Amino acid sequence: MPRLALAVAAAIVFHLMPSLTAPAAAAAGDVTKSHDYPGIGRFKGSVITGYDVKDFDAATLQAAPFKDGKATDPRRVEGRISRIAYRTGPGPSILEVSRNFESQLANAGFETLLACDVDACGGIPFSETIGALPIPQMWVDGFDYRYYAGRKVENGRETYVSVLVSKNNDDIFAQLTVAERYAMQNKMVDxxxxxxxxxxxxxxxxxxxxxxxxxxxxxxxxxxxxxxxxxxxxxxxxxxxxxxxxxxxxxxxxxxxxxxxxxxxxxxxxxxxxxxxxxxxxxxxxxxxxxxxxxxxxxxxxxxxxxxxxxxx
Missing domain, CATH: 3.30.1330.60 (OmpA-like domain)
Structure with a gap:
């Protein structure tokens, strides 16, 4: 193969390499007491803008596009719910950030339930069901977003995950939601x-x-x-x-x-x-x-x- 072709091929491979970093305890600019979800990490250069983890709560993820403005396959999960929002500065596209998360989640064993952009998902009504953290932790443009939902069963435990990526001005915002299904523990002690x-x-x-x-x-x-x-x-x-x-x-x-x-x-x-x-x-x-x-x-x-x-x- 000619040298120029080899160089072009190498550049393409490098460009497509995942840009998610390994999970870190914290990074400069992260909100207090926040950290990446173990095994998933973040897009390079991102900071955590919102962090909400509940030992027991509920989250609804969409496993199929909307039809006539209504959900067709909502999955309500009760258990440990983690919501982590990230902001990435100008440069990458919504698709690039989302694809990196999708690749990382596939490597972590999640099967894809749904991956769609605005019109294919269901437009604004779809984006309003995601359970996004409030502004300014997370920004969602109902006309410009990408959504992914996945599922994994490991050692008898079912875990769902969703990623919503959108944009505000030139900044990219992404929210990772991880829902680990399990029955609530009885914490009442009389x-x-x-x-x-x-x-x-x-x-x-x-x-x-x-x-x-x-x-x-x-x-x-x-x-x-x-x-x-x-x-x-x-x-x-x-x-x-x-x-x-x-x-x-x-x-x-x-x-x-x-x-x-x-x-x-x-x-x-x-x-x-x-x-x-x-x-x-x-x-x-x-x-x-x-x-x-x-x-x-x-x-x-x-x-x-x-x-x-x-x-x-």
Missing amino acids: AAAMAKGLGESGHIALYGIYFDTDKATLKPESRPTLDQIAKLLSGQPDLNVYIVGHTDSQGAPAHNLDLSRRRAEAVAEDLVRTYKIVRTRLNTSGVGFLAPVGSNGTESGRALNRRVELVQP
Whole structure:
């Protein structure tokens, strides 16, 4: 083959090589406490603009184009839901960014359910069903986007994934949504179980107390567990407890120690204010990530480590 032909062929091969980088813990410009989804990564030069991971939530992905403005094969998945939005500066096209994600997902074992552009997907009505993170985390132009959905079954666990790529001015935005299907764990621990745990082990982990990421304000969903803590303490007037906050290892150690302490204090303050528990019965402490019960190297392990514990002195 002539040298010129060889050079052209080499250039084509180089151009088509995937541009997704290996998953990284964080990059300059990423939003706080965010990271790539393991095994997928990001398009080169991208920064994370939005990051939302729920241990249990629901996401709807489209496995087929719309017909007459309506979904024909929506897949609603309940389980662990990860939504990560990226921004890439001017240069690449929507198609290039999407194709790189599609190639990476194929390598990760996902089968393609749907890959389409605007008109083939179903236009604006289709783009409005994606569950995109809010502006400015993610921008979606209903007249200019590409969508991919895939599915993988591994070791009996079903995982769905979608990628929506669109544009705002010259910047490319991409949202990766990963939905790992599984049944919700029963995280409710009643007063009797708390008393049993304290009596047998001297402590009990509570996973029914919820905070927003990096916040120490109790969420309304925490009320049933707080009711049970109050029931335990009201039923045993001589019982004093330590309320201990725990975090995962994401973020600076000093920050996590302070955050875990503030979360423990938020629980104590609510028990005093709402249930009239005497404050001197409630000691508080925060140990950050220093007492893990799971691996901080995995999402499932980090979920176990984010907890509040009652400890009997």
